[in-house]
Amino acid sequence: MPNYPILAEAGGMAHFAGRFFRDGFRPRYEVSEWLYQCYVIGYQSLPLVGVTGFIMGIVLTLQSRPTMAQFGAESWIPAMVGLTIIREMGPIITALIFAGKIGSSIGAELGSMRVTEQIDAMEVSGTNPFKYLVVTRVLATTLMLPVLTLLADAIALYASYIGLNMRGVTTLALFVNNVLSRLAFGDVLPAFIKTFFFGFAVGLIGCYKGFYADKGTEGVGQAANSAVVVSSLVIFILDLVAVQLTGLLGLN
């Protein structure tokens, strides 16, 4: 029988996701651990996401300015940058940064716990390690990435306003008015919804890789590495699916 590791991996992840939905919503609820993970995953990622958002906004503005100036369309920069950030750049860049920081951290932490028998010890101590470790982390990443994306979008737009004022003069009120006048419901909502899926993918893949890490320190490194690689790839695939879906729904 032919051996297809990619299919086996995809099947393993699908089974893992099925277990999340089957076990995750039954008591006992690990509320305090979930809140702690929200703090670790959300709050502690804020500086990195904020800096990335700031650089993204200012670079996008400074790079597009010369081209827009050639066509005498400088007044369109806020609307163009706003649409680009909110629809695509904000969610995707934040998700990729999030995958790098949180996906690898979850993969390494759970992998290390597996290798040192801490997950077995948890089970022996009357704790369902899947609920305590996996469900709490996946729920935290699913809920925190949208929040981080909104903050990154806001910081990027403010950086864009600063970028515009580096080479000219624009008031904040005019900048905000220009951005909002070109934004529609179909620009904001699908972009916001897809970040929940990105967050879910990062958490689930990080947990899957760590939870089933092979024995030894090499396995921990591989878990961390493949958590980032696979979740980054899945983020792009989900983004492609989201674009197709919003197109079918007439929201593009």
Add this chain to the structure above:
Amino acid sequence: MQPDPSLAPTPAAPPARLPVAPAEPVLMVEHVDKSFGDNHVLRDFSLALHRGENVVVLGKSGSGKSVLIKCIIGLLLPDAGRITVLGQDVTGLGHQQMDELRARVGFLFQSNALYDSMTVRENLLFPLRRHWLRHRRAEEDALVREVLDDVGLAHTATLMPAELSGGMRKRIALARTLILRPDIILYDEPTTGLDPVTSREISHLIRAVQQKYNASALIISHDMSCVRLTADRVALLLDGRCYADGRYEELAASADPRIHEFFA
């Protein structure tokens, strides 16, 4: 890194003893088979552990000792056979019943399995809280103090596992199993990776725990010093089967070359 408290007073090991009258069995392993693919680790393995007794399962590395102990605690499922712990067949228990049973069975992992992100105190309280055995803060403090005193590490409650030496971690892992006052303690290679002095201290500690709590113990080991100091009875695991079962002195005097090579 804290110094290992090798000077901490540890009671002298009492001589190995056999219960005067056969006590009730608290753990029965009957005709257990366990394979991983083509690798048959356990074949028709049987063993009994009685109340208040220390039994050492002796065998070569990779002979299936750890697999046996993981089958007993329900981390692995045997392919065939029956394992009865405190009157309950572990192969047929649901999650909740298994958790209730595990509250009465302590497990000391070979790697200690202390939670890196928690202090010693939090490590000790984790099983207590997870088994819904909630206590007031003062009661928790008293329990932590008592088990830390038992293992001679009263000063370590606020330390992180990374700040402890190998022998200290082993003691804290033992304290974590003791806090639930288990009827049975399963030790997976309790002296592996320790120097001879610390290894002897841990063996003495296993004896002291048996005396204080009257807990039965199944000890997986290939360290003959540990076997000699802790065993009331020794079961020799060879080729997946219980090849021999008897007191240390009996097996040590055996003329069978397969038994003799362990005691030579």
